[in-house]
Amino acid sequence: MAADTDFLSGFMDDYFVECDEHLATIRRLLLEMDGRVGGGLRPSALEELFRSFHSIKGISGMVELRDAEMLAHHMESYLRALRQRETSLSQEGIDALIAGADTLERTIAARRDAQVGPDINQVIARLAAVVSGTGPTHPAAPAAAPAPANWRVTFAPSPELIARGVNVDSVRARLRAAATIVDATPTVLAQRVVFDFLLAGDVDAAAIDSWRADGMTVEPFAVPPADVSGDATFDGADPSSADPSSRLGASHVVRVDLARLDELMRMIGDLVISRARLEKALASVERRVPPVEWRAVQENSQTIERQLRDLREGVMRVRLVPVREIFRRMPFVVRDLARDSGKKVRLELRGQETEIDKFLIERMMDPVLHLVRNAVSHGIGTPEERAAAGKPPEGTLTLSAAGVGESVVLEIADDGRGIDAAAVIARARALGMEVADAPLGAGALLEILCAPGFSTRDQSDRVSGRGVGMDVVKKRVEELNGTIELQSVPGEGTRWVIELPLTLSITDALIAHVGDRMFAVPQASVREVVEIDPAAIRQIEQHEIVPFRGGMLPVLRLAHVFGLAPRPRRALHVFVVGAGQDAVGIAVDRISAQREIVVRSMADPLIKVPGVGGATDLGDGRVVLILDLVALSRAVRSRATRVADKEHAG
Numbered sequence: 001m002a003a004d005t006d007f008l009s010g011f012m013d014d015y016f017v018e019c020d021e022h023l024a025t026i027r028r029l030l031l032e033m034d035g036r037v038g039g040g041l042r043p044s045a046l047e048e049l050f051r052s053f054h055s056i057k058g059i060s061g062m063v064e065l066r067d068a069e070m071l072a073h074h075m076e077s078y079l080r081a082l083r084q085r086e087t088s089l090s091q092e093g094i095d096a097l098i099a100g101a102d103t104l105e106r107t108i109a110a111r112r113d114a115q116v117g118p119d120i121n122q123v124i125a126r127l128a129a130v131v132s133g134t135g136p137t138h139p140a141a142p143a144a145a146p147a148p149a150n151w152r153v154t155f156a157p158s159p160e161l162i163a164r165g166v167n168v169d170s171v172r173a174r175l176r177a178a179a180t181i182v183d184a185t186p187t188v189l190a191q192r193v194v195f196d197f198l199l200a201g202d203v204d205a206a207a208i209d210s211w212r213a214d215g216m217t218v219e220p221f222a223v224p225p226a227d228v229s230g231d232a233t234f235d236g237a238d239p240s241s242a243d244p245s246s247r248l249g250a251s252h253v254v255r256v257d258l259a260r261l262d263e264l265m266r267m268i269g270d271l272v273i274s275r276a277r278l279e280k281a282l283a284s285v286e287r288r289v290p291p292v293e294w295r296a297v298q299e300n301s302q303t304i305e306r307q308l309r310d311l312r313e314g315v316m317r318v319r320l321v322p323v324r325e326i327f328r329r330m331p332f333v334v335r336d337l338a339r340d341s342g343k344k345v346r347l348e349l350r351g352q353e354t355e356i357d358k359f360l361i362e363r364m365m366d367p368v369l370h371l372v373r374n375a376v377s378h379g380i381g382t383p384e385e386r387a388a389a390g391k392p393p394e395g396t397l398t399l400s401a402a403g404v405g406e407s408v409v410l411e412i413a414d415d416g417r418g419i420d421a422a423a424v425i426a427r428a429r430a431l432g433m434e435v436a437d438a439p440l441g442a443g444a445l446l447e448i449l450c451a452p453g454f455s456t457r458d459q460s461d462r463v464s465g466r467g468v469g470m471d472v473v474k475k476r477v478e479e480l481n482g483t484i485e486l487q488s489v490p491g492e493g494t495r496w497v498i499e500l501p502l503t504l505s506i507t508d509a510l511i512a513h514v515g516d517r518m519f520a521v522p523q524a525s526v527r528e529v530v531e532i533d534p535a536a537i538r539q540i541e542q543h544e545i546v547p548f549r550g551g552m553l554p555v556l557r558l559a560h561v562f563g564l565a566p567r568p569r570r571a572l573h574v575f576v577v578g579a580g581q582d583a584v585g586i587a588v589d590r591i592s593a594q595r596e597i598v599v600r601s602m603a604d605p606l607i608k609v610p611g612v613g614g615a616t617d618l619g620d621g622r623v624v625l626i627l628d629l630v631a632l633s634r635a636v637r638s639r640a641t642r643v644a645d646k647e648h649a650g
Contacts, residue, residue, distance in 0.1 A: 269598035379416030
């Protein structure tokens with residue numbers, strides 16, 4: 001029983017992964033169909049969509065998830081009617097397919113999470129109504145001659161056929177002799193295996209008759225040509241992509257459980273520590289080895305270091321996935337929210353190929369979704385409101401991603417109303433929050449919006465209020481050693497900027513010293529490093545600032561934070577975190593080196609310390625704390641804001 005359970009568990013993991021891939025394809029193609037009502041539709045897109053639903057139906061039957069199997073079957077029925085030109089594409093059909101895809105995804109997710117799935121009856125009724133509506137209300141498109149020699153052959157093995165020597169091997173050989181097999185897919189229907197073959201080539205009628213006589217179902221696989229009147233649109237795609245033989249091929253992909261990659265990264269981390277210990281040991285014996293022999297030892301040591309870095313970067317690349325894993329869900333979200341609120345929203349996606357660690361993708365899905373909902377709900381106005389403000393009736397929501405060094409920057413921007421600071425202050429005071437009378441900067445405004453329990457609405461609705469507030473968004477970003485920044489101009493729009501490290505396991509760090517203590521500072525969190533003269537530091541109400549790039553930079557001495565005795569030096573090294581008015585400096589005695597470190601997080605709340613993000617071993621047996629500069633900079637900004645508020649009030 002244990003072996004059966006393990007097998008089923010592993011099989012279900014493959015099922016969920018494969019469904020996710022098919023659903024990603026379905027979302028993309030349904031969005032394309034949504035923009036083609038009344039116009040042309042790429043035949044290859046329709047066929048790919050049909051095959052995705054057909055595949056989900058087959059594998060759902062294998063795992064006995066009947067609701068998913070039934071949903072996919074009904075959506076397949078409508079697509080078959082479109083493919084066979086029995087009906088034309090309608091907005092009602094698109095809406096039914098999108099609703100069906102959403103219900104299908106939730107049904108599969110419910111199985112994965114061991115929860116009760118959604119009711120599928122209403123969606124099935126909509127799909128059935130669309131299919132049965134072929135006739136006067138949905139006139140059939142003019143019949144088009146099928147492209148020559150494209151066929152679908154279905155073979156269902158049976159004891160009688162096998163007794164006659166008709167099996168899948170003999171069928172495959174006969175088909176291959178008559179045409180080119182461009183795809184072969186086994187599926188399980190009604191607890192029996194059925195094989196679908198897709199053929200390209202000229203097949204004579206005699207061969208087709210012989211196939212049918214041996215229990216095979218043969219039907220034309222028509223790929224309609226583009227309408228010469230110009231109604232068909234291919235969106236710049238190569239017309240040859242409509243030919244199945246040009247787009248179907250073997251997939252060179254191996255699915256690996258993320259836990260296995262985590263374990264592999266842990267082992268590489270151990271190698272990094274062992275390499276540091278080896279380097280320390282070699283340094284202690286350098287004087288005892290003749291220079292000629294030592295040169296060879298040093299070259300080998302450096303080679304191992306380069307190879308280990310290449311190995312680490314290679315495993316990191318395996319863990320990286322495109323940001324489109326987050327973005328791909330947003331078009332449907334925006335589409336539904338815009339319809340519900342009576343708004344017109346155009347969604348622009350940029351930098352979808354930017355890569356980031358799979359773990360970060362999973363953790364950032366809900367925060368990005370919340371910011372998108374807020375943009376539609378609070379930012380972009382109705383067409384009437386936008387027209388009154390001199391703007392086009394259609395608002396623009398932009399999601400973009402870009403790699404910046406060892407970090408990834410996500411931006412969610414809209415061209416809507418912007419944030420009304422006065423309304424935010426009034427709402428905060430109504431909720432009992434203490435807010436200064438002085439004008440709020442972007443940092444202070446962000447702190448209010450991200451305060452626990454803060455909301456500009458008394459009740460949640462379908463557009464916003466899904467259980468993830470701005471406080472959760474900010475906390476999630478900071479848990480991932482990232483930063484979040486707000487840029488908003490009333491009447492022009494709002495932009496959220498989230499910066500995240502590429503990975504959390506192994507990173508490059510700067511080694512800083514304060515007194516007799518060492519700390520590691522991840523490079524990804526440092527904007528720049530500057531050297532300052534201690535005499536240039538000014539003090540205002542027990543807070544220190546220093547002139548910096550034409551302005552003033554708040555400075556926090558790490559020695560004061562941890563109660564350490566600094567060593568007097570002619571200059572201090574300062575880590576600059578953030579940019580513009582939100583920049584903060586963290587001062588240390590000196591910076592001695594750059595090292596590759598293994599991040600060991602501190603999950604126990606009893607030992608967590610503000611400003612400390614974890615610990616690492618530099619190879620000499622000593623544990624070195626890893627500084628969380630983001631948390632330290634927040635404390636500095638908070639105190640600087642209070643000082644500024646007092647100065648304005650005075």
